[in-house]
Amino acid sequence: MTKPRNNPLILTPGPVSPPSFVMEAIAQTVIHQRSDAFVEFFTDLQKDLGYLFQTQYPVLSFPGTGTHAVEMALFSCFSEGDRVLVLDNGKFSHRWEVFARSWLDVVSLSSEWGQQIGMERLKKRLKEEKTGFKGVVITHCETSTGVEEDLEEMALMVRELAPGALVVVDAVSSLGALPLYIDAWGLDVVAGASQKGLMNPAGIGFVSLSPQAQARMSNSKGGAAFHLQPYLEYLKDGSYPYTPPTQMLYGIKAAAAAIRSEGLPRRWNRVHSLSQYFKKGVIELGGKLFGEANSDALTVFELPGRECESIKTALMQEHFIEIAGGQGHLNGKILRVGHFGPIVMNDIQSCLSALQQTLS
């Protein structure tokens, strides 16, 4: 039996339940954004973000979710009618496709939800291209399906076959969870969020910008506070164009300190171990990984012959453990369990044990 808790054990693939040291940091007294104390804090925070993103280039932060981060990245780096290739094989990558299609010249490279796009298809499409892409939008780990692409190899291939294209990455589920080297892999624009691997409440988005991406800043109209340019300009003075969400940024700083102290590679390995343990456990219980769901950030699985929503409800009602179901047409067909952020082995074991009891 799991021991009684005041609050449910949250194992959804985000938002995570932030650890208490993060919430204590957020509860600190606010400092005014035009004070020296803020400049000092914000300049320090940039170093932490540089570590988390493994980049020497600016990492902008702003009020928002992962969706804001990706859309602000596209909005800021492309201009109306720009031709971009969007990899589309899940709820979130499809959202970028729909958003881009509303104002850009979009070529979509899609797979069924649960299937990778893969290197071969990307290679073929890039080689076929006559007009030339200004950007390639890759979702590193698709949270709706648990499918991860080989981002390092894909970026290398885009550099080789479409050298004029910016590599734009949705790293919302991978930041702080999966190996991610922004500069070493040559990723131009990388979008992340606070409520997953960074162990914070939802509400802060991030975008890193390579020099190539900065040089491409668009003149997109109709969304000034949605554009990254002012954030980039103010950052030079350790400052912020609008009232900064300072308290939320305190939380990011606290999480960054914890992650730096553990070390990113050790943290990535820990997520990998949780993932392997959980995936093995699910298969032993008669479950089946969904499609090509290969990511360590989360496990996405089916339970052949069982109705997933009732299993999910039983886990919550009988064991006070919250996991996620499927989104869109996958509703009721799959379950999703996160392995990042504050989640530890004991949590994963509790979840497997609860699953076992529910299924038996």
Add this chain to the structure above:
Amino acid sequence: MTKPRNNPLILTPGPVSPPSFVMEAIAQTVIHQRSDAFVEFFTDLQKDLGYLFQTQYPVLSFPGTGTHAVEMALFSCFSEGDRVLVLDNGKFSHRWEVFARSWLDVVSLSSEWGQQIGMERLKKRLKEEKTGFKGVVITHCETSTGVEEDLEEMALMVRELAPGALVVVDAVSSLGALPLYIDAWGLDVVAGASQKGLMNPAGIGFVSLSPQAQARMSNSKGGAAFHLQPYLEYLKDGSYPYTPPTQMLYGIKAAAAAIRSEGLPRRWNRVHSLSQYFKKGVIELGGKLFGEANSDALTVFELPGRECESIKTALMQEHFIEIAGGQGHLNGKILRVGHFGPIVMNDIQSCLSALQQTLS
């Protein structure tokens, strides 16, 4: 002498220092946004927002600041090339003018910073108009100058002389601080933020939408997460289109409970009393209200013959009280002290006493 504190007494006109009960609410455990518990919480929150905004119509909330709120309001309710009248007499109202001008057909009605636009000039301009405005953008209280317009009368006049125009209001500094009756005054679109009268950390923006405003929802391109339409649609099911900033919304709920318990009119009267007391004190110390600075939300004043930045610095260094200086070309020329949110009479008295010692 002011008594020693661990943290400075923050009397800037936002961001305010949130009271501890707000921060404790924010530190509550997250609930997943697709759970019944979230729907219940969010539906309740809507009732609170309806009270705070004095409206029966939807009040949308999202990650953002006041700037996001106003720009999202404009972006969502107008389409490229729409003709709008923007009242422009300070840093923030000018920001709306610049933003609108980048994609709308803008007519600007401007005054020097520190001067009201006033009823007569608005009346004259509305009567002269041949083409017809689709919207009139009014900043209720301009935080950079302390100048307030007679919003109730202005809205009435727009209804009469430009019946096809949406009344769009920047209420960032007035929400929770100044009398504001959205439905009774016929305000179509009202933008607010968390970090002023609502006593919360920065990071949440709000926009209320009248039925007329909802019917006008634009098809603006290039900023999906910047558009209010998805928020409006999901709200019908007590839901949120993206990961909601749930913890921050807990803080709003806690503040709303405190404000409902005090009652809005009593709170507005309290802000009025603080303002009158402080304004009288400043004048007794030889200060002078800046221009037509008439708002109760904050006091904006000059100190003839004194350099304002050094006074501000001395207040911080010697009395641990943080107030704000002037923005833009008013830097060094004025001081600004807020009267809303968690600020009480004792704070205002401490500030006057510190000012007296600094000036003597």
